Structures are given as C-alpha cells and as structure tokens.
Amino acid sequence: MSPRARSQRRIEELKDAVLGKEITEFVFDRPDAKILETFQNRHPKKDYIIDIKIPEFTCLCPITGQPDFATIYIRYIPNNKCIESKSLKLYIFSYRNFREFHEDCVNRILNDCVKACEPRWMRVIGQFNIRGGISITPITEYKKRGFEVPDHARTVEKALSVINDEKRRI
Numbered sequence: 001m002s003p004r005a006r007s008q009r010r011i012e013e014l015k016d017a018v019l020g021k022e023i024t025e026f027v028f029d030r031p032d033a034k035i036l037e038t039f040q041n042r043h044p045k046k047d048y049i050i051d052i053k054i055p056e057f058t059c060l061c062p063i064t065g066q067p068d069f070a071t072i073y074i075r076y077i078p079n080n081k082c083i084e085s086k087s088l089k090l091y092i093f094s095y096r097n098f099r100e101f102h103e104d105c106v107n108r109i110l111n112d113c114v115k116a117c118e119p120r121w122m123r124v125i126g127q128f129n130i131r132g133g134i135s136i137t138p139i140t141e142y143k144k145r146g147f148e149v150p151d152h153a154r155t156v157e158k159a160l161s162v163i164n165d166e167k168r169r170i
Helices: 003-014 085-093 102-117 156-169
Strands: 038-040 050-060 067-077 081-083 121-128 139-143
Touching (some): 050 081, 081 085, 081 102, 102 121
Antiparallel strands (some): 038 081, 050 067, 067 121, 121 139
C-alpha cells in the first residue's frame, strides 16, 4: 500500500472520532468509558509498552468537596487497540467536578481504559498531592488471562522510581 493510500486510510478511520471533530464537547462531572476512543494497533504481535503521564488530574473529595490533585500514570501493553490521546484527555477532564475517593478514581480509570482498549496488560498509578499531611498513591493492575507480563513492565519499584526521578527534576 502506498504512503498516500495509508494516510488516506488513517484519515478515514478517524473521521467520526473526537480527534477529527471541529467542536469539542467537554464534560466535567461524569466519567464514562464511552468517552474513550481507540485506534487500531499497527503492531499487535509486539509486546511493547505505552507510557502515559497525566500531570494535571483533578477530582473532588466526596466528603468535603475540596479539590484533589494528582499525576496519573498509565502503562500498558496493547493488544489490538490503543487509546486515542485526545479522547483520554477529555475522559480525564470528566473527573474535574466529580466526587470520588482517590482509590476509586484510579480503579475506575483502569476499568474504563481496559473496557475501551482490551490490553494485554495495564497498570494505573495515581500519585495524589499531599493533603492533611497524608500522601496517597493507589496502584492497580489488569492482566489478560494467560498473558505473561514482562518483568521490566511489571516491577512496581521501577514504576515508582520513575515517579521519584520526575520529582527530582522539578
């Protein structure tokens, strides 16, 4: 297939996607897996890792209504579909005025992302800013039945050292 034909096919695939729309609708209080869109993984035979860092996550405390801020890290090995980044951004925005505990937010993000792209493996880490002298970092994981996760992808200590390295650079 020629490069021009390949490019045209990709444009056609995205014509109904959020990425292809002129006007973007924002939802700030209703996270829903339906917001997430995917595209075809062009390398489904490789066990490669996709790392996503979302440094501006916000939600509201379900008790006090006070804002909570976090950096969300999503790491996954795709199967046949990958998460489209603009739709992920809109999905993350949908937490802005949503009242939910940290642990619930992180588990919901994992569940919704898994529902959308059906990866071989996925981990979501929510590193929430300190509030009231307490730092909370929920970590949750999904693994497709029968899939053997490579050690370098799964090591929690490695993932946390990446977070700490980021902090040192700031």
